[in-house]
Amino acid sequence: xxxxxxxxxxxxxxxxxVTAEAIPVGLLPEIAGDMSVSExxxxxxxxxxxxxxxxxxxxxxxxxxxxxxRRLIAIGMSIFALSQLASAIAPTFALLVVARLVCALAHGIxxxxxxxxAFRLVPPGQGGRATAWVFLGNSxxxxxxxxxxxxxxxLFGWRIVLTVLAVGGALCVAGILTQLPALPxxxxxxxxxxxQRQRNAILVLRSGPLVAVAAATIVLMxxxxxxxxxxxxxxxxxxxxxxxxxSALLLGFGAAGLVGNWFIGRWVDRRPGPLLSILxxxxxxxxxxxxxxxxxxxxxxxxxxxxxxxTASPVIMQAAVLRxxxxxxxxxxxxxxxAFQVGIGGGSFLGERIVRAGYLEVLxxxxxxxxxxxxxxxxxxRRAFPSRLATVPALEAPKSDTVVASxxxxxxxxxxxxxxVSSHYATPAEYHDFRPVEYKDVTEPWWYPQQSPR
Numbered sequence: 001x002x003x004x005x006x007x008x009x010x011x012x013x014x015x016x017x018v019t020a021e022a023i024p025v026g027l028l029p030e031i032a033g034d035m036s037v038s039e040x041x042x043x044x045x046x047x048x049x050x051x052x053x054x055x056x057x058x059x060x061x062x063x064x065x066x067x068x069x070r071r072l073i074a075i076g077m078s079i080f081a082l083s084q085l086a087s088a089i090a091p092t093f094a095l096l097v098v099a100r101l102v103c104a105l106a107h108g109i110x111x112x113x114x115x116x117x118a119f120r121l122v123p124p125g126q127g128g129r130a131t132a133w134v135f136l137g138n139s140x141x142x143x144x145x146x147x148x149x150x151x152x153x154x155l156f157g158w159r160i161v162l163t164v165l166a167v168g169g170a171l172c173v174a175g176i177l178t179q180l181p182a183l184p185x186x187x188x189x190x191x192x193x194x195x196q197r198q199r200n201a202i203l204v205l206r207s208g209p210l211v212a213v214a215a216a217t218i219v220l221m222x223x224x225x226x227x228x229x230x231x232x233x234x235x236x237x238x239x240x241x242x243x244x245x246x247s248a249l250l251l252g253f254g255a256a257g258l259v260g261n262w263f264i265g266r267w268v269d270r271r272p273g274p275l276l277s278i279l280x281x282x283x284x285x286x287x288x289x290x291x292x293x294x295x296x297x298x299x300x301x302x303x304x305x306x307x308x309x310x311t312a313s314p315v316i317m318q319a320a321v322l323r324x325x326x327x328x329x330x331x332x333x334x335x336x337x338x339a340f341q342v343g344i345g346g347g348s349f350l351g352e353r354i355v356r357a358g359y360l361e362v363l364x365x366x367x368x369x370x371x372x373x374x375x376x377x378x379x380x381x382r383r384a385f386p387s388r389l390a391t392v393p394a395l396e397a398p399k400s401d402t403v404v405a406s407x408x409x410x411x412x413x414x415x416x417x418x419x420x421v422s423s424h425y426a427t428p429a430e431y432h433d434f435r436p437v438e439y440k441d442v443t444e445p446w447w448y449p450q451q452s453p454r
Contacts, residue, residue: 003121007133009175010114013077014137016168017110019145020084020103021049023165026150027158034158035093045097047345049104054341057108061334064109069117069183072109074176079106081169088162112334115318119329120183128272128319132265135318139261139311143254147247204331209324212381214339216374217317220280221343223370224310226351227287227363231303234290237360239299249303256304257311264312268319273378273385276316280375282309287368291361314340320384 024031024045031042064072083103090096118134119127153161204210227234232250235241241249260279267275282305289302318336325332354362378385 003130004133006121006179006181007118007130009172009179010073010118010134011137012168012175013073013110013172014114014134015141015145016137016165016172017080017107018138018141019149020080020162020165020169021046021107022141022146023149023153023158023161026146027153027161030153030158031096035096037093041093045100047348048097049100049107050341050345052101052104053107053111054338054345056105057112057337057341058331058334060105060109061112061330065330066185068185069113069120070176070180073113073117073180074173076106076110076113077169077173077176079103080110081166081173084162084166084169088159088166108334108337111337111340112330115333116322116329117180117183119322121181126269127322128268128315129265131319132261132268132312132315135315136258136261138314139254139257142311143251143258147251204325204328204335207325207332209381209384210321210332210335212377212384213317213320213324214335216377216381216384217314217336217339218343218346219370219377220313220374221340222347222350223367223374224283225344225347226354226370227290227367228310229348229351230355230360230363233355233360234363235299235303238290238293239296241296241299249300252300252304253307254311256307260308260310260312261315263308264315268316269389271388272316272320273382273387276313276378276385277375279309279313279316280371280378282306283313284368284371284375287364287371290364291368316385323389324384 024042028042031045032038035042067075080103083099083106086099086102087096090099114134115131118130122130149161149165152164231253232246235246235249239249264275286302286306286309289298318333321332321336322329350366351363354360354366
């Protein structure tokens, strides 16, 4: 089966998901007027959605680990399509909120599994590039989906937009069922109880590098979304752009993200640490240019550079999650989803508090300060963000794994430099130590055994 087509089906799913998550922001007046509620109440649709997705991502991911991946992501997209249809026909605001919350329940599972699926579809050493290809749907949603959906909603009504998204979700379900391989659940997940999977989903936080990735994600995204939420007023203050010119620059922000994703896809499997550090430095410099009022040209340059770096950085962090916790990819991805949602919600709330207090000009300072803190975390976490990666020639574990039992007191681990989630080919150990192997020379075998602490 052509893995490029399968990855495209996943990318289309991320496109409709991100568009649906952000579309209430563009249609606040239309939804508020039709439902006879305030725009602030409609804004809660985004806040509550993020909160529910963050709270349910880890437990629901643990519960569904025994479901084959193709079936699980198809079910998730089906729930998405039905929730969009229910939102489109909701007669009251309360029912609209309920429909959005149902979609939020599927959100965490979808984003926790989509990147591990992408890794399993491609040959060794191409997992990061596969993730970048799938995440192009995010950038396209910002550049095309949200603006087009907003325009369509203003012309024909917000219910039409949600109906179109429901149809798009149904088409994605068809693409997933026809283009993705079955991808059975991992053998270690099939051998554990629901309670143990819940426990393991929490114990995965014992991995120091995973905690480092989550911490960098929360700090960086909080700073970025603190300023990004109010990008339009910042641009108006600094460059005096209004109307079509402002809309064009905001579209340019997303278009620059497409370029950033394309570039990252070519290098993420080689030097993630230096690459992420460079992206953060670019974002710090861009935010610094937005602190003073320098006029149109510096503001436009800063916004485009910010868009390219901000959109590309999550690709590196998602790839890092799967690299540092290969034995528990879905649970680790769920942790990343929670960290990302906390960053979005926390940053937006912090920005709203600052702007309400009358300090719009402070937003870039707060953003670059938190980005600098994230830079320190990335530089200090070499196991999470190594300077150079090595790959292995094949997905299979050594033949001896299938005929010789694991020695007492040992667990099997992948080299932290290895990018492919292939632990389901090896015999699962009785004790799962989620701590990654210490950084070893890249010439050592990827099945290097680590002494268990027990």
